[in-house]
Amino acid sequence: MDFNFTSEQDQLRDMVARLMREQYDFDTRRKIASSEPGWRPEMWSQFAELGLLAAPFTEEEGGFGGPIETMIMMEEFGKGLVIEPFLQTAVIAFLQGIIGGEKIFGFAYAEPQGRYNLNDLATTAKKDGDGYVLNGHKAVAHGGPMATHFIVTARTGGDQRDDKGVGVFIVAKDAKGVTTRDYPTVDGQRASEVYFENVSVGADALIGSGDDLALVEKVVDEAIAALCAEAVGCMKVLNEATVDYSKQRKQFGVPIASFQVLQHRMVDMFMAAEQAVSMAYMVTLKLGEDDVERAKAASAAKVQTGKAGKLISQDAVQIHGGMGMTDELNVGHYFKRLTMIGQQFGDVDFHLKRYAKLSAG
Amino acid sequence: MDLEFSPEDIAFRDEVRKFLEESYPESLRGKASRDEYEREDFLLWQKTLYERGWGAPAWPKEYGGTGWTSIQRFIFQEECARAETIPIPPFGMNMLAPVLLAFGSEEQKQEYLPPIIKGETFWCQGYSEPGSGSDLASLKTTAVRDGDEYVINGQKTWTTLGHFADWIFVLCRTDPSAKKLQEGISFILVNMKTPGVEVKPIITLDGSHEVNETWFTDVRVPVANRVGEENKGWTYAKYLLLHERSGIAGVGRSKRAVERLKEIAATEVSHGEPIIHDPTFARKIAELEVDLTALEYTELRTLAAEAQGKGPGPESSLLKVKGTEIQQRLTELTLEAVGNYAAPYFRGFPKDGDNAYPIGPGYAHMAAPLYANMRKTSIYGGSNEIQRNIIAKAVLGL
Structure with a gap:
C-alpha cells in the first residue's frame, strides 16, 4: 500500500x-x-x-x-x-x-431521450459497403465547439435500448452531413448538439468490433475517475476560500469563524472533501481491474463525489453570504462546475442504482 | 378544530379564480415561469389589482385595504400562485407600508401609500451594507442634520430591484455617539433621483441582475422624510423584518412548482420510462410534498392565530427557514429531473427575441440558473442561521 x-x-x-x-x-x-x-x-x-x-x-x-x-x-x-x-x-x-x-475531440454519446444510459441509442450506423452511414442527434457533446473530431456512439444493430450492437466511431467534424449547434454551458464551458444526416464514414472510422458497450462503459468509467479528480480540485479551492473568508468576515464584532454552527459546517465540508480525495485515489487505482470491480469503483466514487460536491458548493455559498451569490467572486463559478459534474455521466441516484445492481451480482 | 374552508371562503376562492382568469394582463402571461420581469410588469399587475379593489389586501380599509380575513388573504395568495401570476414586490406593499401605517405621520401616509397601491411608484430597501449583513445594527451609512435636511453618505448593498425603484427606505446612523449600536439609527425615505444617489448592478452567479449596490454621496433629503422619531429607526426596522418574514413561506408558489416538477418528471424518461415512475425519484417528490403540507398547515395555524389578534412573532422564523428549504429543494429536484439538458445556458439567448430556442426541452432552460439563484433564499431576509438564533432565543429562551 x-x-x-x-x-x-x-x-x-x-x-x-x-x-x-x-x-x-x-x-x-x-x-x-x-x-x-x-x-x-x-x-x-x-x-x-x-x-x-x-x-x-x-x-x-x-x-x-x-x-x-x-x-x-x-x-x-x-x-x-x-x-x-x-x-x-x-x-x-x-x-x-x-x-x-x-486533433481535439468532443464526446457525442448522449441523446435527448437517453439520459445517462449509454445503451439508449436512436442514432444509427448502417453498414454500407466497407463503411457505415450515420444518422441521428447527439445531445450536449461537451467540448463540441472546439473539437476537430467526435467520438460517436451509434447503433450498428439491435433495438434502441439493447446492450448489443453499440458501435463506437471517430467522425471528423467537417465530414459531409455533420452539423452542430454550439452553446455555452452553465459552468462557463461549451458544448454542442451534433446532428448526423447520412454521414458516410469508412471502415477505419469504427473503433473495435461494432458491438462495444463494454468499451463505452470502460471509457466512461475512466472519464468519471478524471471528473472526480477535477471535483476534488474545485472542493479544495472552495474549502480554503470559505475558511479564509470566515476568519476575515466580522459580524457582531467577531469573525464569523468563531460561531460554532459555522465551524461544524466547515468541518463537514472538510470531511466531505477528504472522503472525495480518497474516492478519487480509489477509482484511479482500480481502473485496471475487471469490468465489474472497475464499474463499482467508478459508481462509488461518482456517488461520493456528487454528495460531497453538493454539500461543499452549497455551504461555501451560504457561509460567504451575499458575496457567495455574486458572479464577481470565484465561489459561484466553482459552485456551478461542481453542480454540473454532479450530473455529468450520471447523478448520485443513477450511480447508486448501478452500484447496487453490480454489488448484488 | 376544523380543516375545511367555510362556504364563504370557497365562494371567495371562486371569485378570485374567475378574476385571475379574466383580468390577469395578457402581456404578463408566462413571465413568472421565466423569472424575468421589467419594472412596468410589476406596476401593471399592481394597477390591475388596484382597479379591482384588491390593491393592498393587508392594509386597513381606510387606506385601500380589502378587509379580508387572514384566511382570505391566504386563499388569494394561493390562487395567484396557482395562476402563476408575477409576484408583488414586497418592498412598498409589505415592508414600507406596515411601518408607515404604524409609525408614519398622517402626511406621510397620504403621500406615499396611494402611489404604492395604485402601482405608480416602485420602492426598494436600503438595509444591508458591505460590512453589515446579519449584524445589521452595525451599519455605517450616516445622515447628518443640516438645517431642515439630512445629508446622507454611505453605501447600501443587495438592493433588490433598486434599478427599478423610484424610492428607497434607508437605515442611517444619526447618532454615532449612542451607547448601543441599535440606538442612533433613523429610518429615512429617499427619492432615487436625488443628486448623489447612484445604483450599480451586481450580477449574480446565475447571470441575472436582481440586486445592486446603492451609493449615497452628500445626498440631501428633507427632515420630513424621516419616519417616526430620530434615533428610533431600529424599532421600525425590526417591525418591518417581522412582516418581511411572514410572507416568505411561499406555500402557494411551491405547490405550483411541485406540479411543474411532476409534469417534468412525467415527460423525462430513463430507459423509456417516465422518471416519475422511478421509485427513487417518486419518493423524493413525495418527501417534498409531505414537507410542504406540514409547512402549509403550520402557516395556516399562524394565520389563525393572527386572526385572533396575535401579530406575527418569532414563529415567522420557522416559516422562513422551512419555506426556503422547500423552495431550494424544489429547484434541486427540477435540476435532477432535466438530466443532461441542465447544462446548456440560455440567459440572454437568443438575442433576437425568439423564445422558442430549440435546444433541449423549454422547461430545462432555467433549471440550473434557478437552482443557483435560489441559494439566495437561505441568505436573504435574515440568513437561516440568524432565524434559528431568533427561535433559540425568543421561542426556546436559550
Whole structure:
C-alpha cells in the first residue's frame, strides 16, 4: 500500500499548478468563458508543448504517465476551472494523433431521450459497403465547439435500448452531413448538439468490433475517475476560500469563524472533501481491474463525489453570504462546475442504482 | 378544530379564480415561469389589482385595504400562485407600508401609500451594507442634520430591484455617539433621483441582475422624510423584518412548482420510462410534498392565530427557514429531473427575441440558473442561521 506520489508526479503537479496560477487566473478565465470563441486555442498548444496531452499515456503508448498522472492534472484543472476539452480528448478519445495537439475531440454519446444510459441509442450506423452511414442527434457533446473530431456512439444493430450492437466511431467534424449547434454551458464551458444526416464514414472510422458497450462503459468509467479528480480540485479551492473568508468576515464584532454552527459546517465540508480525495485515489487505482470491480469503483466514487460536491458548493455559498451569490467572486463559478459534474455521466441516484445492481451480482 | 374552508371562503376562492382568469394582463402571461420581469410588469399587475379593489389586501380599509380575513388573504395568495401570476414586490406593499401605517405621520401616509397601491411608484430597501449583513445594527451609512435636511453618505448593498425603484427606505446612523449600536439609527425615505444617489448592478452567479449596490454621496433629503422619531429607526426596522418574514413561506408558489416538477418528471424518461415512475425519484417528490403540507398547515395555524389578534412573532422564523428549504429543494429536484439538458445556458439567448430556442426541452432552460439563484433564499431576509438564533432565543429562551 502506497499513497505517495513519485517525484516526477510531484513535478507534473507543480508544472500544471504553475500554468494555472500564471495563465488561468480567475479573471482571465472569466473573460475567456464569456466571450467568443469561449476557449484559447493557444492554451491547447501549450498543453501539447508541456507534454500534458501525453501524460495520460504510458511509455508503450507513446506518453509518460497513466491514470495517476491524469488524476493529478485533472485536480489542478479543477482548481483552474479549465475550459479546454482535455477530458474528452486525452482521457476519452485517448488516441494516437492527439498528443501533438492537432486533433481535439468532443464526446457525442448522449441523446435527448437517453439520459445517462449509454445503451439508449436512436442514432444509427448502417453498414454500407466497407463503411457505415450515420444518422441521428447527439445531445450536449461537451467540448463540441472546439473539437476537430467526435467520438460517436451509434447503433450498428439491435433495438434502441439493447446492450448489443453499440458501435463506437471517430467522425471528423467537417465530414459531409455533420452539423452542430454550439452553446455555452452553465459552468462557463461549451458544448454542442451534433446532428448526423447520412454521414458516410469508412471502415477505419469504427473503433473495435461494432458491438462495444463494454468499451463505452470502460471509457466512461475512466472519464468519471478524471471528473472526480477535477471535483476534488474545485472542493479544495472552495474549502480554503470559505475558511479564509470566515476568519476575515466580522459580524457582531467577531469573525464569523468563531460561531460554532459555522465551524461544524466547515468541518463537514472538510470531511466531505477528504472522503472525495480518497474516492478519487480509489477509482484511479482500480481502473485496471475487471469490468465489474472497475464499474463499482467508478459508481462509488461518482456517488461520493456528487454528495460531497453538493454539500461543499452549497455551504461555501451560504457561509460567504451575499458575496457567495455574486458572479464577481470565484465561489459561484466553482459552485456551478461542481453542480454540473454532479450530473455529468450520471447523478448520485443513477450511480447508486448501478452500484447496487453490480454489488448484488 | 376544523380543516375545511367555510362556504364563504370557497365562494371567495371562486371569485378570485374567475378574476385571475379574466383580468390577469395578457402581456404578463408566462413571465413568472421565466423569472424575468421589467419594472412596468410589476406596476401593471399592481394597477390591475388596484382597479379591482384588491390593491393592498393587508392594509386597513381606510387606506385601500380589502378587509379580508387572514384566511382570505391566504386563499388569494394561493390562487395567484396557482395562476402563476408575477409576484408583488414586497418592498412598498409589505415592508414600507406596515411601518408607515404604524409609525408614519398622517402626511406621510397620504403621500406615499396611494402611489404604492395604485402601482405608480416602485420602492426598494436600503438595509444591508458591505460590512453589515446579519449584524445589521452595525451599519455605517450616516445622515447628518443640516438645517431642515439630512445629508446622507454611505453605501447600501443587495438592493433588490433598486434599478427599478423610484424610492428607497434607508437605515442611517444619526447618532454615532449612542451607547448601543441599535440606538442612533433613523429610518429615512429617499427619492432615487436625488443628486448623489447612484445604483450599480451586481450580477449574480446565475447571470441575472436582481440586486445592486446603492451609493449615497452628500445626498440631501428633507427632515420630513424621516419616519417616526430620530434615533428610533431600529424599532421600525425590526417591525418591518417581522412582516418581511411572514410572507416568505411561499406555500402557494411551491405547490405550483411541485406540479411543474411532476409534469417534468412525467415527460423525462430513463430507459423509456417516465422518471416519475422511478421509485427513487417518486419518493423524493413525495418527501417534498409531505414537507410542504406540514409547512402549509403550520402557516395556516399562524394565520389563525393572527386572526385572533396575535401579530406575527418569532414563529415567522420557522416559516422562513422551512419555506426556503422547500423552495431550494424544489429547484434541486427540477435540476435532477432535466438530466443532461441542465447544462446548456440560455440567459440572454437568443438575442433576437425568439423564445422558442430549440435546444433541449423549454422547461430545462432555467433549471440550473434557478437552482443557483435560489441559494439566495437561505441568505436573504435574515440568513437561516440568524432565524434559528431568533427561535433559540425568543421561542426556546436559550
